[in-house]
Amino acid sequence: MDDLEQRAARLIAQARRVAVLTGAGVSAESGIPTFRGMGGLWRGRDPLSLATPEAFAADPALVWDFYNWRRRIVREAAPNPAHRALAELAQRVPHLTLITQNVDRLHQRAGSRDVLELHGNLDEVRCTRCGVTSDRANEELPSLPHCDSCGALVRPGVVWFGESLPPGIFEAAEAAVQSAEVFLVVGTSAVVYPAAGLVGTARGGRAAVIEINLEPTPVSGVVDIGLYGKAGEIVPRLVSA
Numbered sequence: 001m002d003d004l005e006q007r008a009a010r011l012i013a014q015a016r017r018v019a020v021l022t023g024a025g026v027s028a029e030s031g032i033p034t035f036r037g038m039g040g041l042w043r044g045r046d047p048l049s050l051a052t053p054e055a056f057a058a059d060p061a062l063v064w065d066f067y068n069w070r071r072r073i074v075r076e077a078a079p080n081p082a083h084r085a086l087a088e089l090a091q092r093v094p095h096l097t098l099i100t101q102n103v104d105r106l107h108q109r110a111g112s113r114d115v116l117e118l119h120g121n122l123d124e125v126r127c128t129r130c131g132v133t134s135d136r137a138n139e140e141l142p143s144l145p146h147c148d149s150c151g152a153l154v155r156p157g158v159v160w161f162g163e164s165l166p167p168g169i170f171e172a173a174e175a176a177v178q179s180a181e182v183f184l185v186v187g188t189s190a191v192v193y194p195a196a197g198l199v200g201t202a203r204g205g206r207a208a209v210i211e212i213n214l215e216p217t218p219v220s221g222v223v224d225i226g227l228y229g230k231a232g233e234i235v236p237r238l239v240s241a
């Protein structure tokens with residue numbers, strides 16, 4: 001552990017309130033493609049262009065094929081040391097709030113409880129007509145899955161660009177970041193709002209911000225400590241120190 005990591009580990013060890021924000025990078029070592037960077041294309045398309053209500057309206061079967069492909073990857077994946085270390089950290093810190101942009105539920109599978117899912121998850125689907133939500137985890141879904149209650153087309157239970165976040169979730173995340181002494185920002189490119197804005201929220205409060213990422217991001221200039229390398233290596237070191 002170098003000096004910076006030691007400083008970060010000390011801050012975490014002394015904190016009573018810790019907030020954590022994770023992004024796709026925390027699941028990369030579980031074999032789940034990230035959105036930007038190494039993720040690349042899916043059938044020649046930019047994955048981000050499929051994460052919109054417009055794409056779903058234009059070609060729901062294409063968008064469902066994309067989500068069904070990802071549901072399969074996630075089903076076959078397992079939490080990695082970063083997920084497990086964050087679940088363990090929650091046992092040690094008096095108040096820890098885990099906020100994630102990820103839809104893969106690997107934090108929950110690693111043992112984290114009360115995770116604030118800013119962008120929904122891949123397990124649930126929502127009816128486009130009656131709005132009923134149902135859990136279809138571990139199920140192989142067709143290209144055009146239908147609602148058990150009314151028969152209309154269902155959509156993935158995730159948050160696409162231009163859509164609002166699930167009610168109350170972002171407010172809870174902001175409150176946790178405002179009262180935190182340490183805010184860990186792990187494996188996110190920090191370009192998608194409002195999630196990325198939580199770093200500004202932390203700066204307005206009293207939290208020391210620690211970023212962990214393979215490389216610097218747009219928020220690196222305002223964090224207190226930047227640790228650059230693999231989350232699956234750095235996070236466990238910080239937690240066990």
Ligand code: BJW
Nearest residue numbers: 023024025028034035036101162187188189192193214231
């Ligand atoms: C590693 C690693 C390893 C790799 N170890 N690290 C203010 C300003 C500008 C724009 C807006 C704004 N407010 C709102 C907007 C519009 C928009 C937005 O932010 N656009 C920007 C792109 C400019 N935001 C929205 O539309 C949001 N809604 C909203 O604001 O509602 C209010 C509203 C309504 C109507 C009109 C206007 C406002 C909703 C955003 C929803 C985002 N949805 C997605 C898809 C979810 C479903 C799905 O999974 O398919 O969420 S997009 C995608 O990006 C996904 C992710 O959660 C999100 C963030 O990505 P993330 O997690 O950071 O991943 P990557 O791939 O970007 O980065 C991975 C990182 O890991 C990299 O940095 C690597 O280096 C690192 N890494 N391996 C450590 N081993």
Ligand code: ZN
Nearest residue numbers: 127130147150
């Ligand atoms: Zn329905």
